[in-house]
Amino acid sequence: MKWLEHQRIRYTLSHHPIPHQAWENLMHNGYAAVFREMSAVERAHLRELTTLFLRQKTLSGAQGLEVSTEMVLAVAAQACVPILKLGLDYYNSWVEIVIYPGAFRVARDAADEAGVVSRQEQTLSGESWARGPVILSWDDMASELAGSRPGQNVVMHELAHKLDMLNGDANGMPPLHSDMVRQQWTDVFSSAFEYLQRQLEHHFHPDINSYAATSPAEFFAVVSEYFFTDPHRLHQRFAEVYEQLVLFYRQNPLLRFSSSGAPGSE
């Protein structure tokens, strides 16, 4: 790392520290399993990364939502979990996070198979654009932090899309590391995706959130949510997908969760 950059990081960490009590509350409040299961070393690293993240990104509320320190911290810390071992550079292509009070409606043009374009409306809890902001719904985040939606995390979902889009369109394959095998990723993800689609076609209860069957991009975003927040479930259902995510994110949340002796209890 360059000397100047190193100095800048040190300056940020010492002059713009995260409020101690707010951070401790977020880490230990008993329901945010994703933080609680981390080791002290990982949490210290996450805190540094979150501090730097907050200097680089802007977080604002939409529709009159007042964004409190607690909300900012909750969003930033969750956003930094996927890049804990990758580094902040992975988020260099965007700066803004916009938080809506609840699910938001979007209208956009969509073309059908015959090429007819029509205006469609959808209700979303999060959205990511290639170069634009990350858009999130606080309602959804709050229920996830309260532990009522195991395996779901709207922040990590949207950021998985951002990582996916680092090498072009969102297609379910982020830029792989040099020690990873592209063909392996494609084979493992395609067969898991097809398996999930078959389950749905035959009206079986899907192993994971059925939204993953929408497209390869959504599949990658949804399995990333499970990877960090309910790794046991993902590993049981799609072990090979789990292993590929270990290689990509350079983390193994399963070890984290088993060491506490309370696997999958969230």
Ligand SMILES: [Zn+2]
């Ligand atoms: Zn998505």
